[in-house]
Amino acid sequence: MDLILTLVSGVAWTVVYVEAIRVGLRDRTYAMPVAALALNFAWESIYTAGEFMDGVSPQGVVNAVWAVADIAITWTYLRFGRDELPEFVTRALFAAWSVLVFGTGFAVQWLFLAHFGAHDATRYAAFLQNLLMSGLFIALYADRRGPRGQSLVIAVAKWLGTLAPTLLFGVVEDSPFILGLGIMCSVFDLAYIGLLLRGRAAPAGSRTAGSRPVRSRPVPSR
Template sequence: MDLFLTLVSGVAWTVVYVEAIRVGLRDRTYAMPVAALALNFAWEATYAVGEFRAGVSPQGVVNVVWALADVVIIWTYLRYGRAELPGFVTRPLFAAWSVLVFGSGFAVQWLFLAHFGSHDATRYAAFLQNLLMSGLFIALYADRRGPRGQSLVIAVAKWLGTLAPTLLFGVVEDSPFILGLGVLCSVFDLAYIGLLVWGRRVAAVPAGREPADPEPAGLTP
């Protein structure tokens, strides 16, 4: 069961990254909220180094692959992200802001590591930033007034990729804290999936086309 849930999580998150790259390049934007992207990249880079210090491991290899995928997503953010901001944001200001966001991502991960130790820090940081990402995806939809730079594949894969470790660490390993965070992630993820489905249905209805009201009986000539 442990191996199965780990594989589900690994495959699902890989799908998230690959689809985020594809959608970002297609829509000429970035497909992951930048604060969550910064935390994700810092988590993967930090714990990839930690894993390899003890020797080559499957999780360490996965972390490196995910970190490399994040580098491509970061490139889409750097390439297209300034266009999402107000016009007064100059290139130097955008660069300074980006350094602050990504630097803060590493600082947060290292603070978790210093306080909780590697075993708990990997889990606590991952689920807390996952919950943040779930909420920020909904905010991204609202900010862009639609699904540009987003996809149902990303939403579903993220949900499954988080649900699997929620069951593993929250249920199998009996951690109420992680179980609670995982449940909250699922609530937000399912809400986001519902939002994307609803948006598709609304977009599929031609503008101005509404069902005609039936004429009252007895008024037809």
């Protein structure tokens, strides 16, 4: 049972990352909320290094694959993210903001590691940032006024990828804290899936009319 749940989680989250890269490139935007992306990238980078300190392990390889995928998603954010922001956000401001967000992601992970130790930190940080991501996906849908840069595949795979470790750590390993966080993740994830299904069911004209256009930058005259 433990192995099955671990495999389901690993495959589902890999699908999330691959689909996020594909959708981000397709829609010329980023497909994962940036605060959650920063925490994910930091988590996977730190714990990949930790796993490989004791030799090659299946979890270390999975973490490394996820970290590489996060680099690609981060590239879509850096490439297209400024177009999602108001005009006053210059390149310098966008760069400074990005450094702050990703630096904070690493700082938060190190604080978890220092306070809880590796065993608990990996679980507590993962589920808390997962809950944050679940809420931010709904906020992303609202901010973009529709499903641009989003995907039902991402939503369903994220839900399944979180539900499996919720059962593993919350039920099998009997952790009420993780079980509670996992249940809340499922509530938000199912709500997000419902939003995307509702958007699919809407007439084509109403789906496109509500999406926020990406601002265009004036071309400087020569």
